[in-house]
Amino acid sequence: MRKEPRQARSRATVESIVQAGARILSDGGWAGFTTNKVADLAGVSIGSLYQYFPDKLSLVDAIRRRHLDDCLAVVRKFRAEGLSPVEFATSLVRDMIAAHSAYPGLHRVLLDEAPGSEDYRNPNSEFEIEYLDYYAEAVATYRKRAPNAKDRTAALIVSDAIDGVIHNAARRGALRDPAVQDELIRLVSLYLSDPGEPVGA
Template sequence: MSTRIAKQQPKMRKQPRQARSRATVETILQSGARILSDEGWAGFTTNKVADLPGISIGSLYQYFPDKLSLVDAIRQRHLDDCLAVIRKSNINQQSSAKFVAHLVHAMVAAHSAYPGLHRVLLDEAPSSDEYRNPNSQFEIEYLAYYAEAVAIFRNRCSRETDHIAAMVMSDAIDGVIHNAARRGTLDSPAIQSELIRLISLYIEDGEKPVTTGKARR
């Protein structure tokens, strides 16, 4: 399990404003993601991150005071990528089957650039209470999108219970994808196909009552 840091992790020293500085920060983030993916938290150092693309360690420290602030930025980039996926999935202009297929394939793609990264972020790299906050802005927007999809594809107005359905659906997608990344099976067409089938059945048939009594013998 990853180490928990009670206080908020250090942030970037400054935000890049010019095209050149934005390109430098992007290079640092990609290099850091690759080092984490290939070598894990134990092998993650700011020197390695700077050496891989051939930038100076001073340039790295100009934006990131230490490796905790760097891993925090890498984690935030991953969350931003996930939000970008759902923002591009147009709920109102496609069937539920096409919506789910597009969503699953796009989420898999977002996790495939550095397959080992997500295992490290989940299991090894330190994380702050801010990242674990269930009421973060990311969680609010992420779950709101799934809740909207539930209401639309069940052909009714939104309900308070849609939030629960949204959590179940998003946790199913995230859980399967993250575990596939851990196992090295993220590119398996069979796993993606089964995940699409699972979510498609849930989002369309979620209104059916579940029998909880004893089964007949």
């Protein structure tokens, strides 16, 4: 961003711009995404938009960051401790799908069409560290131990399974299909229920 909004009114303006940008990307794709369209839908002048975002790439980065923040908000709500694997998987999958459903076409555009920054692909970003730590903690909880290297590998598997199913469902327009949700819950809960012993051990 060109500058950080400090007053409530400025924060509301930025929020309107980011939400409008997400809507236009979702509905019209990268080809239909312009700062003029975003400003018009947000109800602000193009000059106001450029106060915060120097170009549409910086706006796309802000939309991506908002999506990652939404995903972190989901994982911060639920801890595995005290929940059965099915209860945990149900809460997590349900809310993660909801976070992707506000603008169902957005994720296809972000994944397949819009240019991305290197920060978004950084496997050692703050987002990736917190996100994978969360899944490692959940795996270790059901294996009744402190997280270890095997649990961190398992965290990659279960997080990639959730992200992959949800992102591909978004691509196919199937996010609201209850069967997708049910089967993903079943997959995650069965995986978490497994004690993690190697095959053939």
